[in-house]
Amino acid sequence: MSEYQYFEFQAIDQPLTAEDMDELRRWSSRAEITPTWFWNEYHWGDFKGDPQRWMERYFDAFLHVANWGTHWLMLRLPLALLKEREIGDYLLEEGLEGWQTAEHLVLSFTSETDNPDWEEGHGWLSSLIGVRASLMRGDRRSLYLGWLAQAGAGYLDEAADEPPVPPGLGELDATHRALAEFLRIPQDLLVTASESSAPLQAHAIGAADIERWLAGRSTAEKDVLLAELILDNQPYRLAVLRQRVERELQPDEAAERSAARRTVGQLLQRAETLGRERREREAAARAAEQARKAAEAAAARKRYLTTLRGQEEALWRKVDDLIEQRHASAYQEAVERLKDLRDLAEGDGAPALFSARLQRLREQHGRKAALLRRLDQAGLVG
Numbered sequence: 001m002s003e004y005q006y007f008e009f010q011a012i013d014q015p016l017t018a019e020d021m022d023e024l025r026r027w028s029s030r031a032e033i034t035p036t037w038f039w040n041e042y043h044w045g046d047f048k049g050d051p052q053r054w055m056e057r058y059f060d061a062f063l064h065v066a067n068w069g070t071h072w073l074m075l076r077l078p079l080a081l082l083k084e085r086e087i088g089d090y091l092l093e094e095g096l097e098g099w100q101t102a103e104h105l106v107l108s109f110t111s112e113t114d115n116p117d118w119e120e121g122h123g124w125l126s127s128l129i130g131v132r133a134s135l136m137r138g139d140r141r142s143l144y145l146g147w148l149a150q151a152g153a154g155y156l157d158e159a160a161d162e163p164p165v166p167p168g169l170g171e172l173d174a175t176h177r178a179l180a181e182f183l184r185i186p187q188d189l190l191v192t193a194s195e196s197s198a199p200l201q202a203h204a205i206g207a208a209d210i211e212r213w214l215a216g217r218s219t220a221e222k223d224v225l226l227a228e229l230i231l232d233n234q235p236y237r238l239a240v241l242r243q244r245v246e247r248e249l250q251p252d253e254a255a256e257r258s259a260a261r262r263t264v265g266q267l268l269q270r271a272e273t274l275g276r277e278r279r280e281r282e283a284a285a286r287a288a289e290q291a292r293k294a295a296e297a298a299a300a301r302k303r304y305l306t307t308l309r310g311q312e313e314a315l316w317r318k319v320d321d322l323i324e325q326r327h328a329s330a331y332q333e334a335v336e337r338l339k340d341l342r343d344l345a346e347g348d349g350a351p352a353l354f355s356a357r358l359q360r361l362r363e364q365h366g367r368k369a370a371l372l373r374r375l376d377q378a379g380l381v382g
Contacts, residue, residue, distance in 0.1 A: 005046070005065070005066045006042075006063070006065040007041075007047050008037075008038070008039045008062070008121065008124075009038040010059060010060060010129065011035070012129075012132070013078070015036050016034075016035045024049070024058070027048045028040055028049070038059070041120075041121075051064065055074050056076075056101045061074070061129055063124050063125040064121070067116060067118060067119075068116060069113040069115070069116035070111075071111040071112075071182050072109070073109040073125075073179075074107065075106070075132045077104060077105050080236065080240050081243060083105060084098050084105055092147065092155075095149065096110075107135075107143075109146045109149070109179075109182075124178075127174070131179055137243075138242075138243055141168055141169060143163070145179050145183060145185060148189065148190070149184065151189070151267060152184075157264065158263060158268065159263055159264070161262070162193075162261050167197055167199060168197060168198075168200030169194040171199070186271065188274045188275040189267065189271040192270045192271040192274060195270075196262065205242075205250070212249075213248065225241060305340065315337050316341065318334075319341075323365060323368070335374050335378045342354050356382075358382045362375065
């Protein structure tokens, strides 16, 4: 039983058949099912299907959010684009798992917390679905983020080395920022990880590179490639071709291989240092802002008191009139005018005269408990 669970599946490369939809309907009478989507929320009861099996058979993306703190994302990619052995350095026994079927690689990202905020699952998958396309283009940032989330949660041995650091961790796009948020990666840890990450642009393949690659192909080979793109019914064929071009233009990511690997402990220690320095900067900035506001308020107060100078007796009469009204708002305004008179007296070097007059006023209205209470709270004690 549960208070809230959200389940969403998406079919991207190939829509569900009518038979598929009938089979899925057997597992849920309330779910919304279309040729590309399965969605349901639970405020009691539980999901009866097997998300991992459904991903292997029907869907390309899956999201689960539960109010006890579970965040779970699964993505399915064609083996022609990504194989388990190519990303083994990133995969873990829990938290970031990967397994193959005959035609696909399924990746599973999870995050758990003991102190969850109430949240719903709507909108998360639409923010995260771009991770799949990014992986299909050869971008490994999501895999590193999946690993980093487990390091930040304290699930990894501090002596363990980090996996290869992909380029672009310091310039995450909206999709990867959403993934980092979904996996609850602390910002200081993310900044730490990015310190060893090369700029993304340095690894980009441009139009001139592709033109150079095409110029090296024979007419017959280009005809075959074009025919495959037009006739093959696989929507990811263009991504496969782009991967080939990038592998041949950049056969090795030497920067990733040669960079010194940091340990989990080193990452966590560096993140702690960055967090402390950030908090100190934020505290200094808050103090500076408070000082600025205090100086502005003092200057404004000084200008205001200047407009009152010479009107002291009129202000005392105003205080008497307000007190005679005998209600809360009038008492509060009387207190404010007395504060003005006190500050004027201090500016003139005559606080004793104000104090004596205030004492007489308190004695005169000694039975007005509400008034005296407000005077006491304002520090107007005579």
